[in-house]
Amino acid sequence: MPSANTKTEQPVKLTKHDLFQANWRWLWSSQICWNYERMMSTGYLFTMLPTLKKLYKNERDLIEMMKMHNQFFNTNAYVGGFIVGMDMAIEENKGRKAEETVAGLKAGLMGPFAGVGDTIVGVILPTIFGSIGAYMGLKGNPTGAILWLLVNFTVLILRFFLLPLGYSQGEKLIYAAGDKLNRITDAAILLGVTVVGALIPTVVSANVPLVFKTGKVALKAQTVLNQIMPSLVPVALVAFSYWLLGKKRMNSTRLIVLVLILGIVLGAFGIIGKS
Amino acid sequence: MPSANTKTEQPVKLTKHDLFQANWRWLWSSQICWNYERMMSTGYLFTMLPTLKKLYKNERDLIEMMKMHNQFFNTNAYVGGFIVGMDMAIEENKGRKAEETVAGLKAGLMGPFAGVGDTIVGVILPTIFGSIGAYMGLKGNPTGAILWLLVNFTVLILRFFLLPLGYSQGEKLIYAAGDKLNRITDAAILLGVTVVGALIPTVVSANVPLVFKTGKVALKAQTVLNQIMPSLVPVALVAFSYWLLGKKRMNSTRLIVLVLILGIVLGAFGIIGKS
Amino acid sequence: MPSANTKTEQPVKLTKHDLFQANWRWLWSSQICWNYERMMSTGYLFTMLPTLKKLYKNERDLIEMMKMHNQFFNTNAYVGGFIVGMDMAIEENKGRKAEETVAGLKAGLMGPFAGVGDTIVGVILPTIFGSIGAYMGLKGNPTGAILWLLVNFTVLILRFFLLPLGYSQGEKLIYAAGDKLNRITDAAILLGVTVVGALIPTVVSANVPLVFKTGKVALKAQTVLNQIMPSLVPVALVAFSYWLLGKKRMNSTRLIVLVLILGIVLGAFGIIGKS
Amino acid sequence: MAIAWWQILLLTMLAFWMIIDQITVGILANYPLLYGFIAGIIMGDVKTGLVVGATLQLMVLGVGTYGGASMPDFMTGAIIGTAYAVISGKGIDFAIGLAVPVGLLMVQLDVLARFTNTFFLHRVDRYIEKGDTKRVARNIVYGVFPWGLSRAIPVFVMLLVGNRVVQKIVNAMPEWLSKGLTAAGGILPVVGIAILLRFLPTKRFISYLIIGFLAAAYLKIPMLGVALLGLALAIIYYKQSGHPSKNNHDQQDTHKGGFENAIGEYED
Amino acid sequence: MAIAWWQILLLTMLAFWMIIDQITVGILANYPLLYGFIAGIIMGDVKTGLVVGATLQLMVLGVGTYGGASMPDFMTGAIIGTAYAVISGKGIDFAIGLAVPVGLLMVQLDVLARFTNTFFLHRVDRYIEKGDTKRVARNIVYGVFPWGLSRAIPVFVMLLVGNRVVQKIVNAMPEWLSKGLTAAGGILPVVGIAILLRFLPTKRFISYLIIGFLAAAYLKIPMLGVALLGLALAIIYYKQSGHPSKNNHDQQDTHKGGFENAIGEYED
Amino acid sequence: MAIAWWQILLLTMLAFWMIIDQITVGILANYPLLYGFIAGIIMGDVKTGLVVGATLQLMVLGVGTYGGASMPDFMTGAIIGTAYAVISGKGIDFAIGLAVPVGLLMVQLDVLARFTNTFFLHRVDRYIEKGDTKRVARNIVYGVFPWGLSRAIPVFVMLLVGNRVVQKIVNAMPEWLSKGLTAAGGILPVVGIAILLRFLPTKRFISYLIIGFLAAAYLKIPMLGVALLGLALAIIYYKQSGHPSKNNHDQQDTHKGGFENAIGEYED
Numbered sequence A, B, C: 001m002p003s004a005n006t007k008t009e010q011p012v013k014l015t016k017h018d019l020f021q022a023n024w025r026w027l028w029s030s031q032i033c034w035n036y037e038r039m040m041s042t043g044y045l046f047t048m049l050p051t052l053k054k055l056y057k058n059e060r061d062l063i064e065m066m067k068m069h070n071q072f073f074n075t076n077a078y079v080g081g082f083i084v085g086m087d088m089a090i091e092e093n094k095g096r097k098a099e100e101t102v103a104g105l106k107a108g109l110m111g112p113f114a115g116v117g118d119t120i121v122g123v124i125l126p127t128i129f130g131s132i133g134a135y136m137g138l139k140g141n142p143t144g145a146i147l148w149l150l151v152n153f154t155v156l157i158l159r160f161f162l163l164p165l166g167y168s169q170g171e172k173l174i175y176a177a178g179d180k181l182n183r184i185t186d187a188a189i190l191l192g193v194t195v196v197g198a199l200i201p202t203v204v205s206a207n208v209p210l211v212f213k214t215g216k217v218a219l220k221a222q223t224v225l226n227q228i229m230p231s232l233v234p235v236a237l238v239a240f241s242y243w244l245l246g247k248k249r250m251n252s253t254r255l256i257v258l259v260l261i262l263g264i265v266l267g268a269f270g271i272i273g274k275s
Numbered sequence D, E, F: 001m002a003i004a005w006w007q008i009l010l011l012t013m014l015a016f017w018m019i020i021d022q023i024t025v026g027i028l029a030n031y032p033l034l035y036g037f038i039a040g041i042i043m044g045d046v047k048t049g050l051v052v053g054a055t056l057q058l059m060v061l062g063v064g065t066y067g068g069a070s071m072p073d074f075m076t077g078a079i080i081g082t083a084y085a086v087i088s089g090k091g092i093d094f095a096i097g098l099a100v101p102v103g104l105l106m107v108q109l110d111v112l113a114r115f116t117n118t119f120f121l122h123r124v125d126r127y128i129e130k131g132d133t134k135r136v137a138r139n140i141v142y143g144v145f146p147w148g149l150s151r152a153i154p155v156f157v158m159l160l161v162g163n164r165v166v167q168k169i170v171n172a173m174p175e176w177l178s179k180g181l182t183a184a185g186g187i188l189p190v191v192g193i194a195i196l197l198r199f200l201p202t203k204r205f206i207s208y209l210i211i212g213f214l215a216a217a218y219l220k221i222p223m224l225g226v227a228l229l230g231l232a233l234a235i236i237y238y239k240q241s242g243h244p245s246k247n248n249h250d251q252q253d254t255h256k257g258g259f260e261n262a263i264g265e266y267e268d
């Protein structure tokens, strides 16, 4: 892709203040208008708004880029600033020409960052400090809770370094061979997919509490399912939802209603339980 | 391999009926003349016979192809129909020119299909339904046995879809780049080899029940062997048999006699036991 | 690399006796002047000395090659003879032209051979025969000890086959495509690195025995660390040492003193313990 | 003890802030322990707040809102539970018995809030078309209200009507419904994962999905371990997708390739 | 109770069908439970048949005839065991005590049948040379007799001579022999695996053999898990063995390559 | 029983040989069991020697001197322990109680010996420059003295002064020091591993470092298993780093490539 290396000299340069402002906006807005249809699209748009206004003086360009940035986006808010940073570096250097590259980058990286970010922020940190804090809290001792507050403050401060880091990485990548960005994105996706694969049995908790009895011998449905494969029900549910999402009239809003109803009905009849 | 893309227009076309007939024959004949020398070669030949007669009007061609199809072949009968289907598609389109391709395909796929098929049909299904059925049967309840019969009927019906599936896949592959078939075969072999690697410790059961005593301290031979590697004896036996099969005057018939004698002798002396 | 295939006909040929002599010297000298600065460099040089004198009649060549062979070298002495053998084959055929190749080969292979050799000779063999011998020894029975002596003699004899093996492999590689040697070295390094990765949690034993108490509820520091990752302390220590070794004024001598002091201090205060 | 008006006010504000905090700065995040702690301070009984919060915390360790799925709202549960435990003096078990069903019922309001914001999204679309960046920004910020009120209103009402009414409502919940809601809560993360998989090039990397699954389901490797494995595989992938001839040569200065590198130039 | 002649006939036919079923339609397959069930029906005591079959079934769960290796013939065991348990009225333990050694001894006849068919194979070879497709077909079908008779004859004889004689023969078997046969049964699958490995390009894929072994032997991953792992690795291999430049581009619609996609067109 | 002068002499020689054996022929290697055995023979009480050696052996199973790290010198410990157990007649526990601290203290002398040899290294450097191969060789061999004496002298002295003095010194060691030395012994292998990692192209193969770590730390696969895994991965790497088109063709004789095989000719 030879065009990838063609740098158009744009007079407009982003300053440190621009980066900080983006960081600040990302912090407060990324999920503020979260919705099932496009999840964090508005948050991303809100974050980029000042940058867009600065870079695209032509109104048509501005509108098109706003549209692009209001497409489906969803990632872990704690680490997503990195993607914004990369995006800013690329747009600063290549302007609207980079529209497709940026769309691809966002679509490619959001999943991996969600997987890894959710794991660290949603699983690892709370598991550690939550267990310390809860152990102490059960005795009425607030030390653990206060420690946790301090950790959360520290994490908050650390979040301010991710966007500039993304920005500087993005700058480097622009000068790198055109296909390096793709390879990095691919590698990141690979990591993300691996983590998502592990999320299925970890995060979804469902078993089949049915028990069949013949005389004294009882046969637990879950035991038979486990003989086939561990976490078979979660896998089946994910596969079913994935397949449904590919159907024409299905979208995330409808899917969530459907899964909710399904869960309540199957749960009420005792066919599915939380493991 | 440019020749792979050269399609010779052959007027003879295989019909749905031909596919069904092959399926039927494969079902009844695949192992009917099974023997240690070439295992399922005759079964394969019998299955292909009507197709061969239809395709090769020239008697020399017919004889050569019959010879080729009577070479060593062994796979899991439940899933092997798929290979027959691919073969039929290729021979229909390329005729005798495909002789070598077909021989390679058969040799390449029989192992993987054996590994995967034996696992599903020989290990997984009986483990599940066998345990359900046996649990119920111990109580004199025939439900599990009847359920199992129904499952077996279902599997029997499903087997009728595999050969046509193989046929349609085979047709697609003919038009694909010549090396795609090789890559698929390779990938299938890889899968098969992985499964066979796992079969060794799973299916071969042998340990060394010898115990050495010095005063009160007893040392179990198997404990020491386990410290080296789990399933060391099965691995050693497989390696030994594999090596033997490479010897000039050794064949499968002799090997089985040898292993039988070895097992009886070592077992009688208490050197090897079933774990 | 066409030059790799250019064999300079050198009149000097190494004899079986030369190989045996090298083996003998390697056996006795490889670690005899071991030191923290270059570890087994002198041992390697001493081993190669007769060969060098035979191959390099020109004094300058001899001195340069002695210098090269007195660079840092460290591997497992039991299996390191293989590397010497390969080296001898290459130097015999290419002379001083191979200086860089040999230096690369030595640097590349010493690690993997250390990892694999230490595992077999330092972990597996003593675990097996040590446990047999110790069990018997505890009862005052010398059989196990004597068995172990015999095993060690056998190992000693086997060591005499490794150098000639390396030599013949080295000879083959010279005629192979130039990049095969690199690929083999790389593959060997890969294996070595994998083993080293496993050595970290296996060989380094350190935990944090601190216990925090709040009323009756006690929280073990190690439990929290384990929730993050198993073997976290060993990993952190290795990473720290690795990083230190990259510092300008740090060398292995200083590092060992530092780790010694660190261990004594942290151990004395009960912060780190042997797990 | 009767609850004071300023306590109702503070707890309602805490509830409003609770969901905003989660989706922004993450100081109290979605951790029941911390809300029990703060509610305890407001109610003047830190210990009760901590114990209630800690108990609920242990029920949701590692539970999160992955991919937009809702989690049991034990944060609201901790606020209500602590408040009524202190008011009624009926102790921890009473608080937990109240907090858990409240938390489960609140899930429905989380879903509602996430629905409602779609309204603002479509307004944003309209103003983008007009190039009206101000109104674009403003409508995005409006999202704060569905979020905040979805927690503030129920907490305010529950504190106002008194625990007896709350408990009646909660007790009226039939067993099949609570079983159903529990099951639904267990499988809801499925949606987020399925959406993620749709937006990732899953088919292309299906192998790694399987490997991740095997690692967690069969080998019980915890998340960080799987992430490390994924990292290792990602690096291998990255190196291999580069120039094939490269593997052998980078960092190997001693090896000076001629012929092969010449070929390597045209590759990849 | 004495056995009726039609019962002997039916059980003999069942034994004949038993091996044919296994190698063709697989309705009763090689599952002792089902043969115990049918034999029970024939003998007019379903319950005994089921218990005998179930007991034997649990001994061979997941045991199969991989790569042409023989398995303990507990199917015949189930038939004989059920028949004599009903006739003698000596109960389940007696039946099992008879069925197990019978099943082990019958292994030798399975081996014999598999040997015998070589005879027909060589006749087929001859008729191929002559182009006589009819006789080719006919001789293949003849294989049905060695198979079927290898089971039918011994069952017929055993039912005819009476259980006392059968038991005497069985009891005469010395301990070393039964130990030896058991050990031999344990290691026989080795042959099938070795043959498979000879016909697979094992050396080329030795890595995956090791990986499969490690997964099963060290990590105790069950077969389906290993097959999933193999599938993941196979897909990776398939994608990588394509043209190397491909990895980066397929399915990435946002990325519009020029030169590389032009090449990519011919691939996959 | 009093120790004879020839016993002191023999044990001192054994101590000298002990470290030389380890770094050369490895007959007694670094195995306390064998030194206890030999010391027992010298002291005329094989059984005591064996038990002392065996006890110490069990404490260091699989412990080695990886990458130049020192291990507890329980070989010297076994010699001293056995000698004094026999002399004093105080039994095994006394011997172990003496051997363990002695072994830990001796670590410092191992470190010293490894330092000292640097002196000869620099002399070797000088003589290389002069091309004086004789002196090069001689100075390398001198390394035998720091090694041997580092064990021989302390053993000689300890046997000479008598066990009461030795024990006093040992007892004088405060608890913090013994705890500290134990901890230091546990983490010393870190140095060797770090040096190894510095000399390996670790960054390039970092993925495999992680994989090896995961296998051992998370999955508890023993060393040989990890080595097998590494072997499998190394073979895959080796095959892949060849020309990419190769994978599909080698060893597939049935497939007669034209163009690709022509290229393939130069490979492997």
Ligand SMILES: OC[C@H]1O[C@H](O)[C@@H](O)[C@@H](O)[C@@H]1O
Residues within 6 Å of the ligand: A031, A039, A040, A074, A075, A076, A077, A114, A115, A118, D065, D066, D067, D068, D069, D192
């Ligand atoms: O999973 C990624 C991301 O999805 C949604 O946006 C929310 O559920 C977040 O909490 C989560 O981090």
Ligand SMILES: OC[C@H]1O[C@H](O)[C@@H](O)[C@@H](O)[C@@H]1O
Residues within 6 Å of the ligand: B031, B039, B040, B074, B075, B076, B077, B114, B115, B118, E065, E066, E067, E068, E069, E192
């Ligand atoms: O292993 C493949 C295949 O080998 C032989 O043909 C028989 O043992 C079959 O039962 C088996 O499925």
Ligand SMILES: OC[C@H]1O[C@H](O)[C@@H](O)[C@@H](O)[C@@H]1O
Residues within 6 Å of the ligand: C031, C039, C040, C074, C075, C076, C077, C114, C115, C118, F065, F066, F067, F068, F069, F192
């Ligand atoms: O680790 C490789 C190697 O390092 C040093 O040379 C010594 O500790 C040896 O015992 C060891 O084998």
